[in-house]
Amino acid sequence: MQERIFKNDHNIHYTGAVHEVLKHKKNRGLNFYDASDSITIFHTGYSKKEVERKNKSERNLNLLFKELRKKPNDLLTLFYIGESMMVDTSFQDALPYLQKARKMLQNSRFKTHPLLYKIFCDIFICMLRLNEDMETFKKTYEQAQILDKECPDFHFYMGKKLFTAGQYDDAIEFYDKCFKYIGTYKYSFESKVLPQMNNIYEELLDLYIITENPQKIVQTSITLLRVNKFHYKSLYILTKTLKEAGESQAVISHVLFSIYSKTSLKDQLYILRVVETLALNQLYDKVLNLLTEDERTQYIQYKEQENKDL
Template sequence: MNKGKLPISACIIVKNECEHVEKCIKSILPVVEEIIVVDTGSEDNTKKILEMLNIKFHEFKWNDDFSVARNYSLSLATQPYILVIDADEVLEYQSFNVLSEYISNKSSSPAKVILKNHIDTGCVISEVVRIFPNNKEYSYSGIIHEQLLHLGQEHKQMFFTDLIIHHYGYSSKEIENKKKIDRNIDLLIKQLLSEPDSPYLNYQMAKTFYVNKRYQHAIDYFESTLTLLANVQVLPSYVSTVFLSYGYCLLFQKEFESLDMLINDAIEFYPEYTDLYYLYGVSLIERGAIEKFQEIKEVFEMCYELGEVKSRDFETVEGVGSYRALYNLGVYYEVLGDHNLALEYYSKSATYNFSPALDKINERLV
C-alpha cells in the first residue's frame, strides 16, 4: 500500500463525463489506494482524460442496468474497503481523517456519507450509503437508482460518517441534458412494469420528474407513492423527502389548499423537520394573501428557532434554519416598511455570505 493512502478501492462508472471526471479523480487520488473506473461507452473525451491522469479504465458494454455495471466495478476492487463515487461528484478535501476513522473501527457495516447536491439556488443535503467492506455479501440491485444490499436484503445496521461528497449533477445545464433524462425515465418505466407496486420506484419516478420541473407528472407519482406506503408497517427513511418534494411540486403548481393539507399531515410525522415550516412560509409569500401576512413572520421565526435539520434521516435545503429564514424575515420587514429591522435581518443573513442578502445590503434599500 502507498504511504499516506487508505486501503480503499474507489469504484466509479462513467459515460461521457469529460466535464466532471478530472475533478472527481483528483479529489480521491490522494486518499485511496486504488481507483476502479468502468466506462460504459463514452464517446467524448472521458477516456483521454483518464489516460492523461494515468488512470486505468475497464470497458463494459452498457445493458440498461446500472446495478450490473456497478457490481462489475465492485468485482474488480482489491482493497478491504470500497468507496462508491460518481463522476460528477467530488470528495471534500478533509475526507482522509473521516475515512480513516471508519476503517480504524473495523466496521462490518456499511457507512453513510453526507451528499451535498449543488443546485442553482443553493445546496440540498442528504445522506447516502457509499462505503462498505469489500466482500461478496454486498451487491447492488435495481436497473436504476440502484440500492446496496447485504445478502440480498437491506442492511439494518449503519455506520454514520461526516464524510462530505459534493454532487454537481443537478445544475440547470445537467438537467437540460434531455438524453440523460429520457434514459432515466425509460429505465424507471421498465423497472416499474415488473414492480408496479414498489413505493421506492414510484418515489424515484416522482423525483425524476420533480428535478426536471415536470411537476404534474411528479405529483401523480408522489400520490402513488403515499398510497402504496399507506399499508406499510415500518416507513422507509425517504418518506420525509416524499412529503417535502411533493410539497414543492404543489407550491410550483400553486395548489395551495392541497399543500396546506400535505404539510399538516407531514408535520404530524416530522414535527422537527425545519424544511416543512420553511416550505409553508415560502408558500405564504407566494400566495400573497393579506390575511396570512402576519403568519409569514411567525413561520420564519419558528424556522430560525428550530435551526438547521438535526436528524440525519432528513433531506434538507441548506440555510432553512439559518440564513434563508433570516433573509425572508428581512423581506417581511421590508414589505412592512420597517427598514431598520429589514437591514438587521439582511445583515444577519449576510454573515453566512448568502448572495441575495448581500445584494439587498448593497442596494442600500434601507
C-alpha cells in the same frame, strides 16, 4: 467505468434500474456508518454535451417505467420516477407518483422512515411550482406535522406558500418556526432547505420590508451581512432603514463598523458606495478620510470619470 462504492462483502449488491440501492442478498439488514469525516467525495456531474448525448433523464425514466411494470407497487421506483420527473421540471406528472409513494409509506410499518421526509418535501416543491390551492397545501402540511412537528423544512414550505399567496404575517410565523428549530434539529434525510439558508433569510428580509418592521429589517440585514458582508442589497437596506428611523450618522457608522473593518480598502469602498447613494455626507467624508492619500485621490478621480461617462 469506475465503481462508485467498493464492496467488501459478496452478499451485498445493488438493486434498482437506475439508483443502485444497496441490499443484502439474504434480505438481512445493513449497518450504515457515517464516514463523512474520513472520506471526501467529488462529484462533478455530467457535462452539458454528455447530458445531451445520453439524454439521461429520458433514459432513466424509461428504465424506471420498465421496472415499474415488473413491480407496480414498488415504493422506491415510484419515488425515483417522481424525482426524475422533477429534474425534468415535469411537476404535474411527478406529483401522482410521489403521492402514491407517500400513501404507501404512511400505511406501512415504516411510517417514520427518512424517505417519507424527502417525499413530503418533494410534494411541497411540486405544489409550489404548480401553484396548488391553499386548502390542499395546508392539508398536506398537516399530514407532514403528524410525521414531525419540528422539521424545519415543513415549516419553510408552508411559509413559502403563504408568502406567494400574499399572506405575509402568517408567512413570517412559519419562517420563524423554521429558524426556531433549524439550529438544533437532527436531520435524518438530505434537506433541500439547509443549503439555501441565505436565500431564505433574504426572503424573510423581504417579508419584513413588506410588513414595515424596521427592527426586524435591521436584525435580519445584520444576520445576512455577518454571513456575507459584501451582499450589497443587505447593506443598502440596513443603512437606509437606520437613516429612515432617524438614527444619527454616528450611530449608523457604529453599526456598520461593527461588521466592516476600518483598515480594509474593500470594506471602505463598499460603505462609501452605499452612504454616497443615500446622501449620508458626514459618514461619507469620515470613511473617505480612512483611505490613504493615494487611495483617496484615485477614488475621487474614478468618481469624476464615472460622472462624466453618465
